[in-house]
Amino acid sequence: MTLKFIGIDPNTGDDESPTVWVDQETHELVLQGWKPGPELKAECAAFTMPGHAVGIPDHEAVIRIPARMVHMIREACDAVERADVR
Template sequence: MSLLFIGIDPETGDHESPTVWVDQDKREFVFQGWKPGPELEAEAAAFTVPGHAVGIPEGEAVIRIPARMVHMIREACDAVERAVQLP
């Protein structure tokens, strides 16, 4: 795995660290965020989308990322797009 560090939430303290990376080999985003409270997790699990099962599948998780990190997520999108264009 070749992780490209994009950024960490500058407003979190020493014990919290929402972070954005790009897995350059798999061309995927990697996010570290806060675990949601039980109410938000239940709401996400109950959300219905046509063609998809209700619930959060094994091996997947709901996380929270602060909106102030949107510029880091955009940078990660740009990095993935650059990787896709490489031969």
């Protein structure tokens, strides 16, 4: 796996680091964020939609990303669409 660093939360401290990367091989976004609190996790786990299993599978995670990082996520999406991460 070859990750291209896109950005880190500009308000990050020593113990927090929400981060955005692009996987250059799979052309996927890789996000690091905060774990949700129990209430949000329960709400996400209870989400229902036709054709979608209820709950969060063990191999998946819900994370929180601050809104101030939206421009980084857009940049990562653009990089994947342009395929300039190859």
